[in-house]
Structures are given as C-alpha cells and as structure tokens.
Amino acid sequence: MIDFYDILGIPKNASEEQIKKAYRKMARKWHPDLNPGNKEAEQKFKEISMAYDVLGKPEKRKLYDEFGEQGLQTGFDSQKAREYKKWSGFQQDRGDWKSQDKDFGRYQSYEDIFKDIYGDGESFYHQNGDSNGSKPLTGRDIDYDMEIDLVSALKGFETDLSMQKQKTCSGCGGIGIEAHAQEDLCLNCGGTGRVNVAQGPMKFTRTCPQCNGKGKSGKPCSKCDGKGSVVDTERIRITIPQGVKEGSRVRLAGKGEPGMDGGRPGDLYLIIHIKQHPFLKRDGDDLYMEVPVTVGEAMAGGSITIPSFDGQINLKIPSQSQSGQTLKLKGKGAVDVKTKKKGDLLVKLIVKVPKTKNNEILDAAKKMEKFYTDDIRAGIKI
Numbered sequence: 001m002i003d004f005y006d007i008l009g010i011p012k013n014a015s016e017e018q019i020k021k022a023y024r025k026m027a028r029k030w031h032p033d034l035n036p037g038n039k040e041a042e043q044k045f046k047e048i049s050m051a052y053d054v055l056g057k058p059e060k061r062k063l064y065d066e067f068g069e070q071g072l073q074t075g076f077d078s079q080k081a082r083e084y085k086k087w088s089g090f091q092q093d094r095g096d097w098k099s100q101d102k103d104f105g106r107y108q109s110y111e112d113i114f115k116d117i118y119g120d121g122e123s124f125y126h127q128n129g130d131s132n133g134s135k136p137l138t139g140r141d142i143d144y145d146m147e148i149d150l151v152s153a154l155k156g157f158e159t160d161l162s163m164q165k166q167k168t169c170s171g172c173g174g175i176g177i178e179a180h181a182q183e184d185l186c187l188n189c190g191g192t193g194r195v196n197v198a199q200g201p202m203k204f205t206r207t208c209p210q211c212n213g214k215g216k217s218g219k220p221c222s223k224c225d226g227k228g229s230v231v232d233t234e235r236i237r238i239t240i241p242q243g244v245k246e247g248s249r250v251r252l253a254g255k256g257e258p259g260m261d262g263g264r265p266g267d268l269y270l271i272i273h274i275k276q277h278p279f280l281k282r283d284g285d286d287l288y289m290e291v292p293v294t295v296g297e298a299m300a301g302g303s304i305t306i307p308s309f310d311g312q313i314n315l316k317i318p319s320q321s322q323s324g325q326t327l328k329l330k331g332k333g334a335v336d337v338k339t340k341k342k343g344d345l346l347v348k349l350i351v352k353v354p355k356t357k358n359n360e361i362l363d364a365a366k367k368m369e370k371f372y373t374d375d376i377r378a379g380i381k382i
Contacts, residue, residue: 002047002050002069004050004051004054004055004064005051005055007047007048007050007051008022008023008026008048008051008052008055009022009026010022010055012065014055016056016058019052019055019056020056023048023051023052023056023145024145024273026044026048027045027048027049027052027145030044030045030048031045032045032164033162042164042231045164046231049142049143052143053140053141053142053143054072056143060072063078066078136259136260136262136263136264137259137260137263138259138263138264138265138266139166139256139257139258139259139260139263139264139265139266140166140256140257140266141256141257141266141267141268141269142165142255142256142257142266142267142268142269143269143271144161144163144268144269144270144271145271145273146161146270146271146272146273147273147274147275148240148244148272148273148274148275149274149275149277150274150275150276150277150280150282150309151277151280151309152240153240153243153244153245153272153274154242154243154282154287154309154334154335155242155309156239156240156241156242156243156244157239157240158237158238158239158240159237159238159240160235160236160237160238161235161236161237161238161270162233162234162235162236163233163234163236164231164232164233164234165231165232165234165256165257166229166230166231166232166257166258167229167230167231167232167234167258168228168229168258169221169223169224169227169228169229169230170223171221171222171223171224172221172223172224172228174228174229174258174260175214175221175228176214176220176221176224176226176227176228177214177216177217177218177219177220177221177226178218178219178220178221178222179221182218182219184216184217184218185215185216185217186208186210186211186214186215186216186217187210187217188208188209188210188211189208189210189211189215191215191216192208192215193207193208193211193213193214193215194206194207194208194213195208195209213260228258228260229257229258234255236252236255236268238250238252238270240270240272241337242335242337243285243334243335243336243337244272244337245272245274245282245337246272246273246274247271247272247273248271248272248337249269249270249271249272250269250270250272251267251268251269252267252268252269252270253267254266254267255267255268256268280309282334284343285333285334285335285336285341285342285343286333286334286343286344286345286346287332287333287334287343287344287345287346288345288346288348289306289345289346289347289348290347290348290349290350291304291306291315291347291348291349291350292350292351292352293317293321293349293350293351293352294351294352294354295351295352295353295354297317297321298317298320298321298322298323298349298351299319299320299321300319301316301317301318301319301320301321302316302317303315303316303317304317306347308332308345310332313329313332315327315329315347317349321349321351322349322351323349323350323351324348324349324350325348325349326346326347326348326349327346327347327349328344328345328346328347329344329345329346329347330344331344332344332345333345353365
C-alpha cells in the first residue's frame with residue numbers, strides 16, 4: 001500500500017500548510033522540466049502529485065485516512081463500506097464468521113476484504129443484482145502548481161504549458177488490447193466485465209482482473225503494456241484571467257487524465273502562486289505602494305507621475321502633505337475575477353530629504369524650524 005504521508009515526508013497529523021510546503025519543496029526538486037530525460041524524477045513527480053492531490057484536499061484526505069487507497073476509487077460508497085464493516089464485525093462477535101459463507105474464511109481483517117473487493121486499486125460496488133459490465137469512469141483530475149509574477153496576475157495573459165501526464169494510448173485507443181489482434185470473450189467473467197466477490201446481506205462485485213472490466217481478452221497492447229494509457233508530454237494553450245489571486249484555481253476542462261471505458265477525461269486545475277513584487281502589494285482587490293516625494297512637493301503640493309500595472313498615471317499631491325500620508329486612487333486596483341469590479345490603489349507618501357552638506361540648504365532647513373508650532377514628538381509615549 002502506498003503511504004502518501006511517507007511520500008511527502010510528513011507526519012499523519014500534518015497541517016494543511018505543512019502539506020503544501022512539503023509538496024512545493026519536493027515538486028521543485030523532482031519536476032520533469034528540471035530533470036529532462038530522468039525517468040526516476042518523472043516517476044517521483046507523479047507520486048508526489050498523486051500524494052498532494054489526496055492530502056491537499058480535506059475530503060479526499062479524510063477518506064484516505066479512514067479507508068486507505070480504496071476510499072479514493074471511483075464508485076466508492078463510504079456509507080455502504082461502514083455498514084459492511086459494522087456487519088462483518090457483528091458476524092465475528094457472534095462467532096460464526098466462517099460459517100456464513102465459505103468465501104469469508106480466508107479473510108483475516110477488514111483490509112483483506114477490501115483488497116479482495118478492489119483488487120489492485122479497483123472500484124468498489126454494492127449491488128442488488130448482477131452487473132452488466134464495466135461502467136464509464138471519469139479520468140482523474142490533475143493539480144498543477146504555477147508561479148507567476150504579480151503584474152501578470154493583475155493583467156491576465158495567455159501562454160503555452162508543456163506538462164507530462166497520462167494520455168489515451170494511440171496504439172489501442174485505450175482498450176489495452178493490441179490493434180487487429182483477435183478478441184475473445186473473457187472466460188473468467190463471461191463477458192460481463194465483473195466477477196462476484198462474496199454473498200451476504202449485501203452483494204459485492206469487482207472488476208474482472210483478467211480483462212480489466214472489458215469483457216474481452218486478447219494480446220496486450222505493446223505500446224502501453226495493456227494499460228490503455230501512456231505518459232506523454234502535452235502542450236496546452238492556457239488563459240490566466242485578469243485578477244487571479246494567490247491560491248486561485250484555474251480550471252481547464254478535459255485536460256486531466258483520460259477516462260476509462262468511454263468515460264470523459266478529468267480536468268486540469270492550475271494552482272496559482274504569486275511572486276512578491278518589490279514595490280506593489282495586494283490586499284483583497286486593493287493595491288498598495290510607497291512613493292517617495294521631495295520636501296518641496298510635500299509642502300507646496302503638485303502633480304507627479306507614478307507607474308501602475310495599467311501604465312503611467314498622474315497623482316495629485318495636496319499641499320502640506322506629511323510623510324506616511326496615504327492617497328487613494330479609486331478604480332486603479334486589482335480586478336475581481338468574479339464581479340469584474342476594480343479595487344483601489346493606495347499610495348503612501350514618503351518624504352525624502354536631500355543628502356547634502358550644502359550650507360545654503362542647511363540654513364534654509366534651520367529657518368524652517370520656527371514654523372513647527374507644536375512639539376512633533378509630543379504624542380510618543382512608552
């Protein structure tokens with residue numbers, strides 16, 4: 001059994017922040033783009049991504065902690081699984097576990113039952129009647145961490161993304177059987193794609209291990225070893241909307257892993273991470289920046305030009321402005337992705353005095369002292 005906590009090197013009681021930090025660190029180390037041609041790195045990155053896909057989502061993590069990998073499979077019914085666990089425990093308490101069904105005698109624990117029900121990572125079914133074969137399964141969603149600069153996030157952009165992911169095998173079209181090979185009815189399941197596991201108050205079946213739910217058997221595809229999918233590099237055109245924030249999830253429908261038995265592919269989710277900007281900061285939809293001004297501009301007022309992510313804009317400085325005073329420019333902030341409304345740009349003035357020993361300037365500064373009518377440090381107390 002794969003231990004996702006061990007893969008990320010974190011304890012089972014790790015916080016969400018610890019999980020995210022561990023994933024980012026390992027993803028940077030093993031990313032295929034940074035390790036071209038390295039098969040070990042490719043496999044490591046797949047395991048890391050799979051672990052984060054589970055542990056990074058509270059609901060998935062809860063199922064994994066309770067049921068292990070089986071709880072993550074498509075079709076898994078946690079309520080029915082708990083009922084089955086309760087029922088099996090009741091039978092054991094009665095002391096007639098082995099007498100209920102000859103098939104149950106080989107089970108030593110609850111995990112053994114699930115292993116038999118699922119096989120190697122199969123779906124878990126509770127049925128009232130016989131199965132009519134394998135059902136279409138939606139492909140797995142993929143999370144992909146993407147780091148961008150703040151200005152790009154504020155403006156939005158389009159780009160191409162190259163990433164490695166599972167793709168439907170072109171050699172067999174996803175069925176796992178060699179093209180043009182003779183296909184026979186699977187003798188193990190009689191062509192239904194499913195086999196019975198056990199009988200009791202509830203009936204359980206699992207995907208046939210011989211044909212993987214196809215109902216047919218044949219020579220395994222040489223290109224994908226019968227899996228129906230291969231790892232391939234795909235170039236995807238993506239659009240990052242204007243105004244995305246730290247942690248935003250940008251969905252690309254159908255760009256996840258391929259489905260099975262005619263199921264639709266999963267989705268690709270870009271998890272946005274914003275690099276810090278040296279002068280600009282974002283809080284909600286408001287932007288903050290500090291702008292230096294001269295003593296003359298602060299005292300006399302005037303108009304200055306400052307940069308913004310939309311280009312140069314004019315800022316009017318009131319006369320007698322103080323260092324630390326904040327001026328608001330309405331509608332010059334970030335765009336809300338959902339409402340399309342803009343926040344404000346708040347500019348903090350920082351008065352800068354000239355660095356000089358010129359006597360004329362120093363004399364002028366001394367003359368200014370008489371214009372301070374109050375003690376400017378009177379309010380400072382400890």
